[in-house]
Amino acid sequence: MSDLTEIRWHARAGQGAVTAAKLVAETALYEDRFMQAMPEYGPERTGAPLKAFTRISDEPIEVCNNIEHPGIVVVLDETLLSSTDVLEGIEPDGAVIVNSTETPEAMRKILKAPKGVTVATVDASGIALDTIKRDIPNTPIVGALVKVRPIVGRDSVDGQLLKTFGKKFAQEMIDANLESVTRAYEEVLIDG
Amino acid sequence: MAKAKWDVSNFDNWKTADFPIGMVGLEAGNSRDYITGGWRSERPVWNKEKCQHCMMCWVICPDAAIQVKNEKMVGIDFNHCKGCGICIGECRFGALKMVPEHSEEV
Amino acid sequence: MATQTTVSETGNAFVATAYRQVAPEALFAYPITPQTTIVEEFARYVANGKVKTEFVTVESEHSAMSACIGSAAAGARTMTATSSQGLALMWEELPIAAGLRLPIVMANANRAIGAPINIHCDHSDVMGARDSGWIIMFAENAQEAYDHTIMAIRIAEENSLPVMPALDGFITTHSISRGETMDDKTVTKFVGVRKPQHSMLDSKNPIMVGGFSTLGNTYMNIKKALREAIDASLPSIKNIGDEWGKLTGRSFDHVEGYGMEDAEEAILVLGSAAGNVRAVTRKLRAEGRKVGMVKLRTYRPFPAAELADMLKGCKAIAVLDRSDSYGAPAGPLALDTMAALYKAGVDVALRPYIFGLGGADVKLVHIERVYNDLADLSDGGLNPGLTYLGI
Numbered sequence: 065m066s067d068l069t070e071i072r073w074h075a076r077a078g079q080g081a082v083t084a085a086k087l088v089a090e091t092a093l094y095e096d097r098f099m100q101a102m103p104e105y106g107p108e109r110t111g112a113p114l115k116a117f118t119r120i121s122d123e124p125i126e127v128c129n130n131i132e133h134p135g136i137v138v139v140l141d142e143t144l145l146s147s148t149d150v151l152e153g154i155e156p157d158g159a160v161i162v163n164s165t166e167t168p169e170a171m172r173k174i175l176k177a178p179k180g181v182t183v184a185t186v187d188a189s190g191i192a193l194d195t196i197k198r199d200i201p202n203t204p205i206v207g208a209l210v211k212v213r214p215i216v217g218r219d220s221v222d223g224q225l226l227k228t229f230g231k232k233f234a235q236e237m238i239d240a241n242l243e244s245v246t247r248a249y250e251e252v253l254i255d256g
Numbered sequence: 257m258a259k260a261k262w263d264v265s266n267f268d269n270w271k272t273a274d275f276p277i278g279m280v281g282l283e284a285g286n287s288r289d290y291i292t293g294g295w296r297s298e299r300p301v302w303n304k305e306k307c308q309h310c311m312m313c314w315v316i317c318p319d320a321a322i323q324v325k326n327e328k329m330v331g332i333d334f335n336h337c338k339g340c341g342i343c344i345g346e347c348r349f350g351a352l353k354m355v356p357e358h359s360e361e362v
Numbered sequence: 363m364a365t366q367t368t369v370s371e372t373g374n375a376f377v378a379t380a381y382r383q384v385a386p387e388a389l390f391a392y393p394i395t396p397q398t399t400i401v402e403e404f405a406r407y408v409a410n411g412k413v414k415t416e417f418v419t420v421e422s423e424h425s426a427m428s429a430c431i432g433s434a435a436a437g438a439r440t441m442t443a444t445s446s447q448g449l450a451l452m453w454e455e456l457p458i459a460a461g462l463r464l465p466i467v468m469a470n471a472n473r474a475i476g477a478p479i480n481i482h483c484d485h486s487d488v489m490g491a492r493d494s495g496w497i498i499m500f501a502e503n504a505q506e507a508y509d510h511t512i513m514a515i516r517i518a519e520e521n522s523l524p525v526m527p528a529l530d531g532f533i534t535t536h537s538i539s540r541g542e543t544m545d546d547k548t549v550t551k552f553v554g555v556r557k558p559q560h561s562m563l564d565s566k567n568p569i570m571v572g573g574f575s576t577l578g579n580t581y582m583n584i585k586k587a588l589r590e591a592i593d594a595s596l597p598s599i600k601n602i603g604d605e606w607g608k609l610t611g612r613s614f615d616h617v618e619g620y621g622m623e624d625a626e627e628a629i630l631v632l633g634s635a636a637g638n639v640r641a642v643t644r645k646l647r648a649e650g651r652k653v654g655m656v657k658l659r660t661y662r663p664f665p666a667a668e669l670a671d672m673l674k675g676c677k678a679i680a681v682l683d684r685s686d687s688y689g690a691p692a693g694p695l696a697l698d699t700m701a702a703l704y705k706a707g708v709d710v711a712l713r714p715y716i717f718g719l720g721g722a723d724v725k726l727v728h729i730e731r732v733y734n735d736l737a738d739l740s741d742g743g744l745n746p747g748l749t750y751l752g753i
Contacts, residue, residue, distance in 0.1 A: 086370075086538055093370045101370075102537030124540075124638035128503070128533050130723045244753055270591065272583045277522050278463035279584045280560050281570025 067123070070131045073116040073150050074150050076141035077109055080092050080202030081207070084138070085116040087206055090121040091216040091224040101156050113144055120215055125158060136213055145174060156180045161252070163188040163201045168255035175186050179256075184212045186252040195244040196237070207245035208252035221245055262286065283296065288336075296339030298354045300332055301361055306351035313343035313352060364609045366542040373504035373534040376541060377443070377469050377527075378403035382415075382512035383549035387438040387556075388416040390429035395481050396531040397445040397471040417420035427455040427466075429655050434464035435571045437561030439515065441696075445531060446473035446487045453490065456524075460588060462571060464730035465518030465525070465556070469511055470705065472633065472684075473531040482721020483531040485632065488661075489694045495588050497525040497595055498631040498662040504534055505541040506659065509606060509614070512544070514748025515553050515730040521595040522559075528661075530634040530720065548609060596663045602687045603659075616665035619656050619672050621647050625654025627736035628673060631682040632658055632695060635717070635724045639682070642729040653733050670706030673699075677740040678711040680732045682751070684718045692748055711739045717751040728752045 071088065075081030075253045080102045089101035097120060104115040117131045139162040144150065151160060159182035172183040186208040189203035196203070203225070210218050211222055222242055229238045262283040267274075278284055284318050314322040321337035325328050344352050355361045369380070374396070381389070381404045391401040408417045416438075420426045428440050434440040444452065449470055475487050488498060497517060501507035510527035516580035518525040529535055544552075556693040560569045575581045596616065603614025609685050613686060618638050622628065629639050636657035643655045656672055658665065673679055683693025690697060716730060720726050728751050739745055 089538055090370050093368070096368075099370060100539050102532075125727070127641045128537065128634045128637050129725060133727065182485055200367050262528070267580065268578045270580075270583065272586045275580070275583055277559065277585060277587070277591075278571070279573055279575065281573050282560075284568075285630070299396050315626030 067121055068102075068125070069118075069120040069122075069136070069213075071118040071136040071209075072131050072134040073137065073138045073140065074120070074144050074148060075111045075114060075202075076114070076144070077114050079140045080200050081114060081116045081140055083100075084140070084202035084206055085118045087221075087224065087228070088118045088209065088216065089120065090207075090228065091220045094220050094224045094227065095216060097122055098125050100128070104130065105221070113148055134158060136161070136209065136215070138209060140205060151175055151177060151181070154181060158182070161185065161186065161205065161208050161212055163205055165190065168253045172255055182212060182254060182256040184208060184252050184254045186248050188248055191244050191247045191251065195240045195247065197240070198210045199201060203241050204244035207248035211249045211252050213252055216232035219250060264289070269318070279317050291335050292338055293333075293335045295339065296357050298339045298341065299334065299337065300339070300341070300352050301355050302329070302332060302341055303351045303353075307347050308349050311347070312346045312348070316342050316346050318342065363549040365545040367545070367549075368461070368540065369544055370538050371504065372399065372508050372538050373501075373529050374471070374536065376401040376504040376531065376543070377511050379533075379543050380408070380508050381441060381443075381469075381682050382407045382551075383544070383546055384439075384441070384512060384515050384553050385413050385440040386415055386467075386515075388418070388430075388433040388440045388451055389434065389442060390418045390420050390426045391442045392420055392423045392426045392444070392448060394423070394445045394448040395569070396473060396535045397448070397469070399535070399657040400443045400469060400471070400486050416467075424454065425449040425671050427452040427459065430466045430468075431455060431462065432462060434459070435462060435561075436563045437556070437558035439519075439556040440464075441468065441515075443469040443471070444577060445471040446475055446481075449487045449491060450475060453494075456491050456494035456496060458572075459524045461584065463522040463588070463591065465515075465522055465726070466615075467511070467514045467518050467525050467527070469507070470528045471531040471535045472528050480720040481531070483533050483634070484684045484719045485528075485694075486723065487718070488526070488528050489685045489687070491526065492662055492694060495523070495525050495592060496662065497521070497592065497599070497601075497660075497739065499525070499527050500586050500657075500661055501527065501529040501534060501659070502634055502636045503541075504529070504537075504539050505612070507534060508541060508543065509610065509612060510659070512549055512553065513599070513602050514605050515525055517595065517599050518530065519556050520598050520602070521591060523591055523595060528633070530737055533634040542610065544610065547724075551608065552609065563742040576617075581731050592663045596660070596665060599660055599663075614659065615668075616658065616660040617668040617672055618659060619654060620644075620652035620656075621652075622656060622672050623654075624652050624674075625675070626677045626740055627654040627657055627679070627733055628668075628676045629680045629682060629729065629732055629736075630656045630658070630699060632661060633684060635682065635684065638724050638726060639729050642726050646733060647732070651733070651737075653736075658695075661695075664702065666698075666702035669699065670702045670708050673703065673710060674706070674708045676710050677712065678736040680713050680736055682714055682715050682717050682732070684716075686716050686719070690727050711745055713739060713745055714748050715751045716748065722752060725752065
């Protein structure tokens with residue numbers, strides 16, 4: 065299972081981290097690959113820090129423990145940085161993507177990220193407010209994620225979004241979500 | 257055709273496989289076959305003349321031993337009457353009294 | 363023709379789909395984390411007319427199992443689902459369901475029993491029910507939970523015994539994974555229709571259920587019949603698993619091993635942790651270590667002969683229990699395994715471990731440590747006995 069990709073999501077309950085973890089996992093299934101998505105299960109209190117996990121592989125996934133050494137870390141809320149060590153256990157050549165207006169260079173200093181780790185920032189909240197009109201950074205940040213690490217195809221994200229939202233949402237809302245992914249994909253800043 | 261009666265007379269000697277699955281009783285109401293009349297030390301005596309057929313004894317008898325036909329009391333089922341005497345306490349007309357089991361009185 | 367669809371769902375959603383496809387005539391349930399979403403999803407199917415089930419929300423698990431017993435005795439195909447303290451509250455009635463030989467199916471989302479209060483996975487709830495006369499099956503993942511649930515109704519009705527398909531709370535119930543669901547028609551055909559031998563609602567043939575049995579040998583005979591029935595269900599479970607496997611392409615065995623053809627050290631485990639153990643076993647075998655792993659899918663009846671046969675070539679084995687039997691020489695699975703080996707005349711060093719209580723994460727390094735312990739035991743090292751793994 066050398067091709068196993070492990071992602072850890074940091075967010076506050078209510079920001080849609082689990083939905084994002086699911087979106088990435090389901091996009092992998094859309095590509096006929098194997099996937100797993102799970103929240104770190106605890107009491108659900110809006111605003112409480114939480115973690116979620118995604119695994120993607122070309123082979124069936126048999127492990128089911130928490131991810132200790134993520135290749136990718138996604139932070140949906142930068143206010144978590146003061147209380148949580150988001151880089152804990154990250155692979156030496158891993159990547160971290162933070163929802164922030166900081167430059168990736170400034171973020172590297174804030175995170176004290178080691179040299180080998182790629183640091184990326186994207187104003188996912190700003191993009192969400194512009195497009196979806198609500199501060200739900202979870203969909204746009206997936207656009208940034210696939211730019212930083214092409215773990216699933218850029219087009220597959222759109223395909224899966226259409227599949228998920230297509231049944232339940234108005235065209236306007238679907239377009240806004242697709243637009244948010246495109247913008248985050250284009251606007252994400254990467255250092256390393 | 258009437259169903260053959262379920263014979264449980266020898267159940268103490270049944271083998272494991274002889275019992276219906278889950279110990280289902282294949283005939284409801286078979287407690288009638290269990291004669292408990294021998295448990296009595298006293299028995300009720302019914303005075304036909306005094307009886308007003310109010311049916312209170314029938315209501316309260318725990319062993320359904322009051323025999324009724326056409327809305328009238330007709331007697332006592334001594335196969336199942338255990339001689340508890342509840343009917344005596346309930347009868348408002350003095351139509352029932354308890355006597356020792358081996359008394360001559362009928 | 364059997365057609366399967368690849369989906370990504372939570373384990374509970376897989377189980378709810380199986381419930382919908384089995385389409386019980388009656389379902390009585392009370393919500394408890396992490397079982398809740400099974401019944402929630404099923405309730406949605408009922409509300410949307412996707413399944414015609416008499417669905418009753420009761421006021422406790424005690425009532426849920428009471429209602430199930432009445433319903434199943436009336437002849438209806440009856441299901442429920444529970445977890446942890448809910449299963450514990452049913453304790454009084456679990457042996458009644460089995461003693462009355464009622465084919466009730468109840469998925470259990472395996473969760474720790476308090477105190478301390480804990481909502482996460484371990485097997486202390488199921489193990490509290492292991493002697494109740496229920497058939498118990500452990501799923502490694504959502505796919506197996508789905509398969510077991512569909513098999514369960516057939517197993518229950520063929521053997522006149524209640525069946526508990528168990529899946530690990532949160533780890534399996536709430537994580538989303540890839541799996542396959544069968545088309546409705548194939549499942550409908552596979553599960554058939556319940557044809558009860560007797561029904562309490564058949565007024566032309568009135569019966570008595572739940573009789574009294576105090577003096578004489580009746581009680582002991584009825585209990586012996588239960589013992590014989592659950593022992594005899596082993597081949598029936600396998601046959602039903604094979605029949606389902608022919609439709610799905612997913613094989614079934616009571617005891618499933620990996621690397622056991624030449625393993626000198628082996629780990630035995632139940633439930634979701636089997637995946638982690640297999641991953642470590644795979645890695646160590648690639649490094650040339652002669653290690654293997656075994657998981658049980660059927661736990662009650664205990665497949666003693668099959669298990670002993672699979673373990674007989676080993677020099678040392680570890681049994682990983684996700685619950686403890688306080689005061690006993692080891693955890694429940696280890697005790698069962700010791701008995702199975704003794705019965706088969708297999709003398710092999712066995713080291714019992716307790717792991718993952720209350721959802722404690724099963725780290726791969728812990729499993730690797732167990733294999734290293736076993737290598738030491740194979741070399742004649744001392745067996746320190748019961749070990750709490752990871753702390």
